[in-house]
Amino acid sequence: MKLIILIVLSILISIVISGSVQSKITTTRGISNVYSKNDINNIKQFISSKYNGNTKLYGESLKDTFYGVGVLTRIGETNIEATKDICKQTKEQLKQNKFTDIELVFNGVTILSELKCLQGESSSSLGNEQQLQDLLKNKLENGSLLEKTQAINIYFTLSSAKAIDSKTVSIIDPLLIQAVNSMVSLMDEDGTFKSVSTDDEGNLQNTAAAYFALARLSHRLKSNEVDKLVAKVVNKVDTVLASADETTDSLYFNDLSTTSSLLHGLLSLASVNDKVADVISNKQINQISEYLLRQKNVESLSDAYHLIVALKRCQKNSISQPISLALVKSIYSPSGLNDIRVRVTDIFDQPIEASIVINKVVSSKNPRSTPILSGKEMKFQSSDNSFVADLSNENLKLGSYNFEFKVQPVDTDSYKSITNIQIITITGAVTVNDMKLSYAPKSDQLGSPKTTNEVQFGQKLPLIEIPSNNIARIFFRIASEAQPYQAQQVGIRFYSPAREAVVPATYSADAYSYTFTNKDACKILGCQSGNYQLDLIIGDQSITPLQWNFGEINLKFNQSTIPTNRYPEQLPISHNFRVAEKRPPQSISSLFTLLVLSPIAIFVIGLLFVGTNLGRFPTGMGFIYTIGFLGCISATGLLIVNYWLHSTMDVTLKNLALLMIPLVFFGHKSMSYYSNLSSSNIKKD
Structure with missing residues (x-):
């Protein structure tokens, strides 16, 4: 019995181990597109078109310039238009601001750093040193989460350029660990970060900024206390990832800006905490890459910046760098089967060292059929960085085939193996x-x-x-x-x-x-x-x-020919209309009308004989109520006459319903007035 239990446990353990190993070696199909040289040229032209010769800035503000310069430096543009003018204008705006607007200072310092205009400069050349100290100290102690992260980035940027004095360093350094505690305290239960403690809930933009700032602080401070706080944040990363919108082959967070910022923050955290790599999978990096590559046609400097930042983080990170396999051409003639070519590149279309094997080839019409060939290794051609296979002797007929390629990168630490299926068509005459x-x-x-x-x-x-x-x-x-x-x-x-x-x-x-x-x-x-x-x-x-x-x-057909006209000619349709019923003579109708109107005539004639007495006509409010009541009665009579002549019942009933409101009101007030008047007369008598 013990032996049986031992065997069963061994089998279960082997299944679990093999399952975990299988999950580790699961391959993906890679990304279906890349950001090519043509795309880079297009975004360069877009950024250049936004340069304003009058303000010496990109777009309309220093923030737009921050985006424009950020794009150009990240795509390797070394000869940026009017660099000196941009640096000069940026410094002037910083001096005018006097270190009061943290966002403007952050944008300005970052621009100067990326254009290498901070080298050999000091913070005093940008403004008053004391004002800078006060700004950084105030925001680190009392600012919102975004203001804290901007203050941290300003401080680190100036420190890296050696553009900050030792006094400022001695004041700010002790506040950094305090800032870490303050930021982590703003983390909500779902892993997102609030802007201030009084907010009801956090959001993803704050979370992205916090991730990046915490990663920089952890790398800079090298403190066990900070590492523990960062680990606390990392434990909630899976909850944040669960809020993503996911389709079959893409994954994103709300929009391009949020997706880019959050990816940047997550991958920055991964560089200081290995557990992040256990949460973000190779597949998710590929899905985010697919989403980013669909946003190529940018319409603003902000979108251009966030797109390039995210693509660059996909290209270089410590978790997984997406790769693409693409056919040099997809249609071949039978005589050209000796030169089947593919290219393997990263997300920016840069070649990657790898080995490629054609796992199998099956007919596209019947993908589950027996493979026509399998295990064919491709050879690398350094002339155009492509991989070539000779299939001229494989007896491939005309038609379309599913080629399954297995790509194994040489740098297994940076890239994961992929299995990619491409359709190749062999065309010719029959x-x-x-x-x-x-x-x-x-x-x-x-x-x-x-x-x-x-x-x-x-x-x-x-x-x-x-x-x-x-x-x-x-x-x-x-x-x-x-x-x-x-x-x-x-x-x-x-x-x-x-x-x-x-x-x-x-x-x-x-x-x-x-x-x-x-x-x-x-x-x-x-x-x-x-x-x-x-x-x-x-x-x-x-x-x-x-x-x-x-x-x-x-x-020859024995049946009669069927007409080709879809709508054959038909006989005229005749209708028998019902004969109108016999009506009484017009004289009877006229007599009935006179009988209906006779009471009005009798009333008018009676007034002529009897006369009218207006002496007891009410005064004051009674006069107003009575006139209103009589007016409403007259309007109701006219409405009935109008209906009798040409109006419809629907319109008449709607208007009558509206008239009933003042009619009831004035009628009630009039009757009350006369009732009170009668009571007072009785008391006098």
């Missing part, structure tokens, strides 16, 4: 063999020599009359380099001056055929009797399209 047109009363008699007509490729059969009670069959084979070939599209075209139809040929056992009866032909040709030309049409991406007029047949 021939048609064994073309036969047969007809017979029964299908089992179609092979009879008496009713079989053969024709050589390129020639044409004479007119053949096919009886209406016979079955006909067109049979042929397609070959390439004396080998059977299955094309993507093969059809038979029947056409005459009156009708035309194309039917697909059926492929079976290395041959094509199309069998039809008189009824089938009647259906596709509209039962139009007559002579029909026969064309064979062959189409495929790997061959030159072929159309061959190989014969002519006569067909």
Whole structure:
């Protein structure tokens, strides 16, 4: 029993170990695109177009210039336009600012550093030394997270250029560890960083800035206390990564700016803490690279800067540097199979030393079929930094093939191996063999020599009359380099001056055929009797399209011809309308109208005889209420008359609903007034 348990445990342990090893050696397909020399030239032209000769800056501000200079220095542009003018203008703005705006100082100092204008300078040449000390001290102690990170970067930049005095160093150095504690205290439970402690939650931009600043501090201070705090931050990196938006082949955080900043910060952290490499995988670096390469067409200096910064971090980092395998060309003729070429490059299209093996080659139409070849090693050609394979003796027919390449870089510390599938098409001409047109009363008699007509490729059969009670069959084979070939599209075209139809040929056992009866032909040709030309049409991406007029047949149909017009002429449609019902004479309608209006006439005549007494007409508010009430009643009457003459019920009801509000209000007030008036008169009596 113990032996069985021991065996089971051994098997489980071996499975776990093999699984973990397998996960470590899992390869990716690499990146599908690169940032080429043409892309670099395009972004150079874009940056140059933003230079303002009047302000001596890129764009409209020092921040835009920070972006523009950052791009040019990172792509290796050594001859930056008007470097002296930019440095001079930057220094003037720093002096005018008097070290009050931390962001402007950060942008200005970074510009001067990247243009190498800080060499041999001191911070006093940029402004008052005391003001700089106060700015850095204040922001490190009381600033927001972004202000702290900017202060740290300013301090390190000036220190690296030896452009800061010892007094400032003695003041700022003790504050750095305090700044680390302060920044880490701003980390939220989800791993993101708040700007200030009173914020409800953190965001990814703050997180990216914190990662980069903490990495610089850890590298500079070399303190166990700082390393522990950085480790605390690293423990939350997986939670931050989980917030990324992921598609099939790309990964990003909100937008280009956030993705670039966060990648820069994460890879900076990885340089001081090895555990980051356990969280970020090679696949994720490739996915981020794919996202970045889709953002080539930048529209602002900010986007250009963040794109280049992120691409540069992908090109050089301590976790994984993406590589690309690309075909020199994807279409070959049979005579060119001795020169199958590929290139292996990094994300900036720079060649990489590697060994390449063609793992397998299968037909694109049937990827799960048995490989046509496997284990073919490619040779390196130093003339154009490509890898070449000679497949002229591998018996590859015309068609498309999936080539699986295994790339093993020489520098395994920087690059991971990839397995990449590319489609290569072998194209050329085809021939048609064994073309036969047969007809017979029964299908089992179609092979009879008496009713079989053969024709050589390129020639044409004479007119053949096919009886209406016979079955006909067109049979042929397609070959390439004396080998059977299955094309993507093969059809038979029947056409005459009156009708035309194309039917697909059926492929079976290395041959094509199309069998039809008189009824089938009647259906596709509209039962139009007559002579029909026969064309064979062959189409495929790997061959030159072929159309061959190989014969002519006569067909007779017993059925009447079906019109070709999609919309045949129809007989006029007649409708029987209902006879209008008999109505009463107009005189009766007029009499009814007079009866309806007679009360109004009686009222007017009565006023003339009886007279009117306005002596008791109310005064004050009663007057207003009464006039409003009478006005609303009159408006209601007019509305009813308007409906009777030409309006609709829908409009009338809407207007009546609006009138009911003032009518009820004024009516209620009027009745209340008269009620109170009557009560007071009774009391007097």
